[in-house]
Amino acid sequence: MKEREKEAREREARYSNGHLFTSLTVSATTLCSACNKSITAKEALSCPTCNVTIHNRCRDTLANCAKMKQKQQKLALVRNNSALQNVALRTKTPMMKERPSSAIYPSDSLRQSLLGSRRVRSGLSLSKSVSTQNLAGNLNDDSPLGLRRILSQSTDSLNFRNRAMSMESLNDEGEVYYxxxxxxxxxxxxxxxxxxxxxxxxxxxxxxxxxxxxxxxxxxxxxxxxxxxxxxxxxxxxxxxxxxxxxxxxxxxxxxxxxxxxxxxxxxxxxxxxxxxxxxxxxxxxxGSGTNFTINQLGDILTEQFSGQCADxxxxxxxxxxxxxxxxxxxxxxxxxxxxxxxxxxxxxxxxxxxxxxxxxxxxxxxxxxxxxxxxxxQRILDNTKGxxxxxxxxxxxxxxxxxxxxxxxxxxxxxxxxxxLQEIRARLDPRAQAEVRGGGVFRGGELLRRTLLHEGTLLWKTQGSRLKDVQVLLMTDILVFMQEKDQKYFFPCIDKPAVLSLKNLIVRDIANQERGMFLISDSTPPEMYELHGASRDDRNNWMRLIQQTVSSCPSREDFPLIETEDKALLRRLRGTTSSPLLTLLHPSLSISIQNSLSLLPLSLSLSQAAVIHQDSVLELRLHEGTGPASSGLDAGMVAAMGEMAMLQKQHDLLQEEVVRLRPLEARLRDSERTRAQLEQQIRDNKGRRGRRGRRGSRVSNEDIVVDVTALEQVSKVTSGRGLCMSSVGVWGRVCLGLGRLTVLTPNV
Missing domain, CATH: 1.20.900.10 (Dbl homology (DH) domain)
Structure with a gap:
């Protein structure tokens, strides 16, 4: 009795909702047709009738088997048709999948009356044939009861077929897709x-x-x-x-x-x-063969593939x-x-x-x-290459x-x-998080993004009272950053020592009798000592090696300050405009114009250098004229005159060379002036449009941020070796950033 009940339950489970389920081994990417979640091999069931694969637990939530219902409707239709002895049915081969049109229209005369003289297609579907609503609407109460029942069942079958057509097309067309x-x-x-x-x-x-x-x-x-x-x-x-x-x-x-x-x-x-x-x-x-081959040389193709532009x-x-x-x-x-x-x-x-x-x-x-x-x-080809x-x-x-x-x-x-x-850490850092650093200043999340993350891991930080705290340590270009995580957010720990440790002149030492511990001694006044412990000895040694390597290549604070002020950050961004898309803040078309204006600095320096050389030459000539001997013999006068002539000739040749060299630069200077004028006009237009928008909407601050950038370093490079005084060359580049506009003026000589 128990065996019969067990077989009945299994039969009921297998034939749930008309489906004939069987166990199936599937891949990890197979999805359940009921809940759209992945299926494991232990709980997969498949219905070969409608090609549906589901979880074992989802079989009760699945809709009725589409093809099984079609079979039942076909059987019911056959039983109903057998009762209509006076209806002439048109035969059709059993291999055809479509329902015969005669099953819907019992006689040709009725088909003509319902559909007119339109030619009936063999592949009848709802989208290309008569509407089921019109089909049912043409029947009245005087129609035969059997005919109305047949038409009702047929239209239900067509409606179901229209609903199930998308899934059937997926199953039928999957084999021939692409x-x-x-x-x-x-x-x-x-x-x-x-x-x-x-x-x-x-x-x-x-x-x-x-x-x-x-x-x-x-x-x-x-x-x-x-x-x-x-x-x-x-x-x-x-x-x-x-x-x-x-x-x-x-x-x-x-x-x-x-x-x-x-x-x-x-x-x-x-x-x-x-x-x-x-x-x-x-x-x-x-x-004479299409399959027999022996490749004797292959290294040239491999070398070409893995070198040069192809390798890049x-x-x-x-x-x-x-x-x-x-x-x-x-x-x-x-x-x-x-x-x-x-x-x-x-x-x-x-x-x-x-x-x-x-x-x-x-x-x-x-x-x-x-x-x-x-x-x-x-390597295997090379090992078998002989001769x-x-x-x-x-x-x-x-x-x-x-x-x-x-x-x-x-x-x-x-x-x-x-x-x-690093970007993920910055996004998860608490917006209010900040850390005090030695020497004054506040370290915020924005300071992370201007550095490079070299290593990351978890260490134990020993604080006062012999407590060990889990901290997330970031080894960056010039600092060590200690963080803690809570509620999917990072924050700086509040401990007696700063959470940001500079690597400049940092001393790294291991702890005696502790294979997982190390000391970090800072170069501050007074010095700070951090005691950290790794997960293992190898982890500790790896951290010590990486920190020592980073300390040896740590940049100086003059080149890379610990905390970057707003004006220094603005200067850094402006200096990088020639190689970054920052100029698109205004308009993309202004980038080229501003870059051209910035590139005029070497040209202006060359013009200034030529002017100074000319002034020095004239000054030297006048000095020689004013300090000549008041009274001298004929030979001495001739020698002085010849010396002056040689000097004048030398200065003349030098000026000629400078003029020839500066002629193409003069044309470039005129072009740059035109570009600057166009740029200023565009900025004025943008300012006018922005002002009109400001009157309509929110108002903007009228204060401009003006940053004067002196090109003394570039001037010194050009003038060094000429013996020129820095005060003789006045070159300033003025960069104005205000009201959302960026103005770059050419240097003035």
Missing amino acids: AAMLEELEREGKDFEADSWSRAVDPSYLQTHRKDVIKRQDVIYELIQTEFHHVRTLRIMEGVFRQGMLDEVLLEPGVAHAVFPCLEQLMALHTHFLSQLMTRRTHSLAP EMRKAYAEFCSRHPKAVKLYKELLARDKRFQHFIRRVSRGPLLRRHGIQECILLVTQRITKYPVLI SEEEAQSLAQSLSLIRDLLSSVDQQVAELERTQR
């Missing part, structure tokens, strides 16, 4: 279906080669094969996922780029590399792609959880045999790992290049990740 591109990829990969070169070539051709040659060709074949697979992965990411996200899911281009960053650059790089390898394979084919592009592309890998996967999961269209799109494209193994997460991971495969493959010294040297060079490239990519990825981490 079929043309996938078939092309499979067709291109037929030459590399074999597992190795030994199985790809003919056995008779294989027997003509030595064992070391066979091993070398196997590795070369693996390199080409894996490169082809990598290009195929990139093409799937571009042609299937990214294009589908833009065209079908209608996501913003920025979202698609965030999921697949630098995809175009990677496609171009690896497509070119693969074409080079395939061309070398074609040139290495045996005469690979470094930039992979550094950005790998650094954005975590955010891309996180964004993909968020889209999959909240966007229904994206969920349907992923389900549809994942039904194919090729795309089932290439989900978005798998593709992103494969791309990040590809660059790490090259050193291993090239060709030139090829061995070329392979060794390419191996060194790819290792340097990989190291550079790792370094850039680490820097980008640290930058992102």
